[in-house]
Amino acid sequence: MASRTASTTTGAPAPRPDPGSTPGSPRTIDRRAQRRRGWRRNRGEYALFLLLLSPNLLIIATFEYWPVIYNAYLSMTRWNMLSGVPQWVGLDNYHTLLNSETFHQVMRNTLAFTGTVVIGSVVLGLALAVLFNQRLHGRGLVRTVAFAPHIVSGAAVATLWLFIFDPNYGLSRVVLNQFGFGSPRWVTDSDWALASLIIVYLWKGVGFVAIVYLAGLQSLPEELYEAAKIDGAGAWTTFRRITLPLLSPVTFFVMVITIIGTFQAYDMIAVLTGGGPGNATTTLSWYIYEQGFQAFDAGRAAASAMILFIILLIVTGLQTKFVQRRVHYQ
Numbered sequence: 157m158a159s160r161t162a163s164t165t166t167g168a169p170a171p172r173p174d175p176g177s178t179p180g181s182p183r184t185i186d187r188r189a190q191r192r193r194g195w196r197r198n199r200g201e202y203a204l205f206l207l208l209l210s211p212n213l214l215i216i217a218t219f220e221y222w223p224v225i226y227n228a229y230l231s232m233t234r235w236n237m238l239s240g241v242p243q244w245v246g247l248d249n250y251h252t253l254l255n256s257e258t259f260h261q262v263m264r265n266t267l268a269f270t271g272t273v274v275i276g277s278v279v280l281g282l283a284l285a286v287l288f289n290q291r292l293h294g295r296g297l298v299r300t301v302a303f304a305p306h307i308v309s310g311a312a313v314a315t316l317w318l319f320i321f322d323p324n325y326g327l328s329r330v331v332l333n334q335f336g337f338g339s340p341r342w343v344t345d346s347d348w349a350l351a352s353l354i355i356v357y358l359w360k361g362v363g364f365v366a367i368v369y370l371a372g373l374q375s376l377p378e379e380l381y382e383a384a385k386i387d388g389a390g391a392w393t394t395f396r397r398i399t400l401p402l403l404s405p406v407t408f409f410v411m412v413i414t415i416i417g418t419f420q421a422y423d424m425i426a427v428l429t430g431g432g433p434g435n436a437t438t439t440l441s442w443y444i445y446e447q448g449f450q451a452f453d454a455g456r457a458a459a460s461a462m463i464l465f466i467i468l469l470i471v472t473g474l475q476t477k478f479v480q481r482r483v484h485y486q
Contacts, residue, residue, distance in 0.1 A: 224465065230458035237452045249459035258435060259443070259460075266439045269354060270418040276358045277414050278407060281365030288366060289373045299370070302363035310360065314427035317356045318343065346436040349429050353437050356424055361417070365410050372406035373399070408475070415471055419464060440464050 231249055233242035253259045288299050305313060320327045321342035329339035342352040376399065384394045420441050425431060431438040431446065438446070440460060448457030 227458045227461055227465075230454055231462045233455045233458075235454040237448075237454050242455070245455065249455045250463075253456065253459055253463070261435050262438050262440055262443045265350060265435070265437065266419065269350065269357075269421070269437075269439055270415060272354050273357050273361075273418045274411060274414045276354070277362055277365045278410055280358065280362045281410065282369050282403075284362065284366035285369030285373055288370050299367065303367050304363065305360045306364040308360070310423035311427050313360050314356060314424040317352075317359075318428065321352055343429050344433055346433045349433060349436045353425065353428055356428060357418070357421065360424070361414070365414070368410060369403065369406055372403050376402050412472070412475060415475075416468060419468060440467075 230242065232244060232246055234245045234248070235242040284302060288295055288302070292298075321339075323329055323339040323341050326339065328342070332339050340348045342348050380398050380402075381394060384398060389397070419439075421439060422441050422445065425437060425439065425442045429437040431442045441464065444457050444460045444464065447453045447460060451457075
């Protein structure tokens with residue numbers, strides 16, 4: 157009755173089921189046999205593929221995944237690395253950290269340091285890239301000088317800035333005296349230590365960000381700027397409506413690498429301030445080092461490292477979900 161209604165409504169006979177496609181039919185059995193024969197023919201290729209892939213999988217599992225798994229286990233133990241064996245304590249390390257005022261200050265330092273460096277790198281790097289993109293004499297030399305700090309080791313950069321920040325004979329004292337100001341005790345005053353660390357980190361990394369932005373600027377299509385000029389758009393409107401949207405992939409890349417780099421900052425903190433004075437410049441990465449290799453508390457260090465891992469995982473996920481929606485690749 158249903159088939160008659162369908163044929164009457166559409167004007168064509170209703171499709172009939174293929175008897176060869178029902179389960180257990182000869183055609184279905186033949187297809188299964190063909191798949192099995194194909195699998196037998198390709199077994200050698202599959203085996204070769206797994207043989208060639210297995211060394212990479214083994215290396216990744218050994219040096220990437222296993223340390224994370226073992227660190228997660230250590231974070232639930234109490235272990236003085238100089239003596240004894242790990243003792244299972246469950247989530248006690250996490251409970252201690254999350255209720256510690258010292259750890260709260262460490263997280264505030266980390267967020268302030270990371271947020272300021274990320275925003276400063278994007279703003280200053282883009283401004284320098286726009287300047288480097290102008291047709292000026294000697295711009296190649298200026299680009300080289302700006303990029304040079306990025307390839308110098310962090311320890312060397314921090315040592316240089318220790319002399320610059322010296323309140324008695326450093327370059328900062330000379331510059332500030334010209335404006336009638338005295339030089340603060342940059343790295344020994346808790347009010348200035350974090351600011352000094354941010355200044356040094358920006359100085360080292362902003363040249364790299366500028367060169368990345370410059371590459372993006374030089375790849376933008378000229379036709380859009382010519383059309384904007386014909387339409388009477390000003391420099392600021394063109395920059396805001398054309399340049400910034402087209403540079404969104406570069407901005408996304410810069411934000412990702414800067415956030416990861418600042419969360420893992422270590423060498424310049426070690427040379428400049430050593431996390432002090434007090435805990436004024438103790439970020440999460442430095443706190444992990446202190447707990448693991450100064451206090452020899454492997455459990456608390458591992459728990460701090462897992463918190464850092466979770467934070468980076470969340471930040472990366474949020475960037476991918478929200479920031480990348482505003483990224484235009486065409």
